[in-house]
Amino acid sequence: MLEKFTTIRGRAVPLRGEDIDTDRIIPARFMKVLTFEGLGKYLFYDERFDETGNPKPHPLNDPRYQGASILLVEAGFGSGSSREHAPQAIKRAGFRAIIGESFAEIFFGNATAIGLPCVTLAPEDLGVLFKAVEEKPDLEVEVDLVSKEVRFGGRTAPLFIPEETREALVEGLWDPIGELLQAGELLDEFDRHLPYPRRSE
Amino acid sequence: MGKTLYEKVWEAHEVRKLKSGQSQLFIDLHLLHEVTSPQAFGMLRDLGLKVRYPHRTFATVDHIVPTHDRTEPFQDPLAQSMLEALRQNTKEHGITFFDLGSGNQGIVHVIGPQLGLTQPGMTIACGDSHTSTHGAFGAVAFGIGTSQVRDVLATQTLAAQKLKVRRINIEGKLAPGVYAKDVILHIIRHLGVKGGLGYAYEYGGSTVEAMDMESRMTLCNMSIEGGARIGYVNPDETTFAYLEGRPYSPKGAEWEEAKKRWRAFASDPDARYDDVVTFRAEEIPPTVTWGINPGQAIPVDGRIPLLEELSPEERPVAEEALAYMGLKPGQPIKGVPVQVAFIGSCTNARLSDLREVARFLKGHKVKKGVRALVVPGSEWVAKKAEEEGIAEIFREAGFEWRNPGCSMCLAMNPDRLQGDELAASSSNRNYKGRMGSPRGRTVLMSPLMVAAAAVAGEIADAREVFGIGR
Numbered sequence: 237m238l239e240k241f242t243t244i245r246g247r248a249v250p251l252r253g254e255d256i257d258t259d260r261i262i263p264a265r266f267m268k269v270l271t272f273e274g275l276g277k278y279l280f281y282d283e284r285f286d287e288t289g290n291p292k293p294h295p296l297n298d299p300r301y302q303g304a305s306i307l308l309v310e311a312g313f314g315s316g317s318s319r320e321h322a323p324q325a326i327k328r329a330g331f332r333a334i335i336g337e338s339f340a341e342i343f344f345g346n347a348t349a350i351g352l353p354c355v356t357l358a359p360e361d362l363g364v365l366f367k368a369v370e371e372k373p374d375l376e377v378e379v380d381l382v383s384k385e386v387r388f389g390g391r392t393a394p395l396f397i398p399e400e401t402r403e404a405l406v407e408g409l410w411d412p413i414g415e416l417l418q419a420g421e422l423l424d425e426f427d428r429h430l431p432y433p434r435r436s437e
Numbered sequence: 438m439g440k441t442l443y444e445k446v447w448e449a450h451e452v453r454k455l456k457s458g459q460s461q462l463f464i465d466l467h468l469l470h471e472v473t474s475p476q477a478f479g480m481l482r483d484l485g486l487k488v489r490y491p492h493r494t495f496a497t498v499d500h501i502v503p504t505h506d507r508t509e510p511f512q513d514p515l516a517q518s519m520l521e522a523l524r525q526n527t528k529e530h531g532i533t534f535f536d537l538g539s540g541n542q543g544i545v546h547v548i549g550p551q552l553g554l555t556q557p558g559m560t561i562a563c564g565d566s567h568t569s570t571h572g573a574f575g576a577v578a579f580g581i582g583t584s585q586v587r588d589v590l591a592t593q594t595l596a597a598q599k600l601k602v603r604r605i606n607i608e609g610k611l612a613p614g615v616y617a618k619d620v621i622l623h624i625i626r627h628l629g630v631k632g633g634l635g636y637a638y639e640y641g642g643s644t645v646e647a648m649d650m651e652s653r654m655t656l657c658n659m660s661i662e663g664g665a666r667i668g669y670v671n672p673d674e675t676t677f678a679y680l681e682g683r684p685y686s687p688k689g690a691e692w693e694e695a696k697k698r699w700r701a702f703a704s705d706p707d708a709r710y711d712d713v714v715t716f717r718a719e720e721i722p723p724t725v726t727w728g729i730n731p732g733q734a735i736p737v738d739g740r741i742p743l744l745e746e747l748s749p750e751e752r753p754v755a756e757e758a759l760a761y762m763g764l765k766p767g768q769p770i771k772g773v774p775v776q777v778a779f780i781g782s783c784t785n786a787r788l789s790d791l792r793e794v795a796r797f798l799k800g801h802k803v804k805k806g807v808r809a810l811v812v813p814g815s816e817w818v819a820k821k822a823e824e825e826g827i828a829e830i831f832r833e834a835g836f837e838w839r840n841p842g843c844s845m846c847l848a849m850n851p852d853r854l855q856g857d858e859l860a861a862s863s864s865n866r867n868y869k870g871r872m873g874s875p876r877g878r879t880v881l882m883s884p885l886m887v888a889a890a891a892v893a894g895e896i897a898d899a900r901e902v903f904g905i906g907r
Contacts, residue, residue: 268515320582346582400458
């Protein structure tokens with residue numbers, strides 16, 4: 237039984253910057269792995285550490301945001317490479333949801349498929365949330381996928397997410413493999429009718 | 438009301454609706470490489486599942502292969518283990534694997550079309566965002582994550598949501614020295630790196646109709662850099678001529694039948710698009726990037742924008758880009774010194790790319806101090822290039838002629854930038870750290886412009902360096 241995501245509550249880390257690509261989220265050299273285990277420690281590695289491994293100023297290195305479970309981002313987050321390693325690293329670093337202005341599609345799909353909800357807010361609301369979290373790092377933020385709103389510091393902002401994705405997260409259908417398998421013989425019919433590539437003799 | 442190719446392909450492959458409201462979409466062709474597949478096979482094992490239709494999946498190794506010395510074991514044990522894992526997984530599940538030395542190894546998006554696996558009207562998926570490349574054939578082709586690789590292996594289907602379609606017309610004749618790479622950089626420059634979110638891009642118009650297949654592949658390849666997960670060109674006689682006689686193309690009586698079927702997938706003349714944008718070919722200059730995303734691009738004879746010329750939303754990323762690149766607002770891009778010249782990647786490492794460069798490069802020399810390398814897209818491309826004398830032209834000019842792979846485009850192998858080196862590159866991404874050094878810098882351009890930069894030792898206009906168009 238998959239987890240049903242209704243509300244996610246926690247502190248948030250504000251990560252500013254537009255069009256943050258998945259190469260930045262996890263540099264390619266950390267993808268020489270056969271499993272996703274342990275990827276959390278490489279999250280934003282080159283932005284967080286210098287070439288000798290010393291920490292640089294970065295929200296994820298800031299002690300005030302340690303233990304946060306919601307990642308706050310701007311527009312175009314997760315662009316570029318389709319590497320699932322990116323949302324895997326975010327999830328394995330302890331994040332349970334991402335709030336942003338917009339997400340690259342492959343990233344969004346990958347995140348959803350591993351149970352890491354990504355929701356968007358209107359730019360004005362997102363701006364207010366960024367400011368609030370920057371001013372008060374221990375502010376509690378609540379992502380409510382049932383009432384479709386984000387709540388923080390006495391404010392409520394409507395959140396946006398495609399209805400199919402929301403449904404999948406709330407009903408615990410976000411990993412589709414079980415349902416895909418149920419198509420059974422219907423799949424064989426498609427395999428027969430779609431001629432190429434041919435079965436090798 | 439007519440339909441677009443995207444709608445027709447979708448309808449032909451929609452198995453059923455899922456409870457969430459998404460569609461279950463059948464995938465004709467699934468391509469695998471070593472980086473995004475091992476975890477998927479691990480998941481199959483954990484779930485006790487098998488590969489449902491092994492004949493619909495093909496694998497090769499491209500990202501981690503060393504391009505100078507491919508003797509095994511590789512110096513990098515992690516790279517070796519990824520290759521071994523793919524060998525083992527494909528063997529265990531009965532999947533065709535184009536291994537090193539098979540004659541068919543290469544960048545996954547080069548070998549699919551080259552072998553005739555990529556065909557019009559197909560749905561094609563691969564754990565790689567540049568799967569959009571295959572759209573050049575009128576396929577609906579897109580990148581997926583590893584969990585979805587598992588889904589395709591186990592069921593040959595994916596949970597998917599339908600996109601809108603934007604028709605991008607390019608009309609007219611490209612000027613000499615201007616290529617498909619310039620066209621796509623120009624499009625991204627104008628529509629933005631987020632412009633394609635929610636859309637599949639359909640490229641058409643007289644410029645695209647006149648393009649050969651490999652140019653169309655370059656165009657579709659970088660759809661993802663414009664935010665569009667899918668980019669395609671309607672199949673036509675150029676498409677069929679390219680496919681005829683390839684190893685996996687239909688043969689004999691099947692060939693005529695296939696062409697008939699493929700033709701029917703092309704968008705109807707009265708198809709409805711969610712958006713239409715038109716560009717004039719004559720207005721497209723040789724284009725280069727100056728920043729840290731592919732939308733930050735200018736004509737090669739232009740200047741880097743002043744901050745006040747940019748919209749308020751563009752400014753923060755522009756400032757970040759200028760600081761990272763060590764460039765100044767208002768500065769000409771021409772004349773910026775380059776330390777590395779890279780011709781390769783799934784965008785521009787096909788035979789026609791190398792032929793075109795060789796045609797002009799002959800008799801020129803790479804500037805002293807510039808490290809220049811050519812990484813052909815596949816073993817087949819490399820072999821043909823040797824036979825045609827192209828490889829020798831590159832070597833004589835001072836380029837290193839390497840073995841096929843993704844190489845420096847994402848630097849998962851030993852080919853990488855050092856420190857803050859600046860590379861003129863025919864690849865697709867100029868992201869921070871992309872070419873393997875956290876401070877390394879990338880300037881994207883056409884392969885001929887890379888050759889010009891290699892010869893000049895700085896960003897240069899290929900038309901001037903090689904005397905084109907005068």
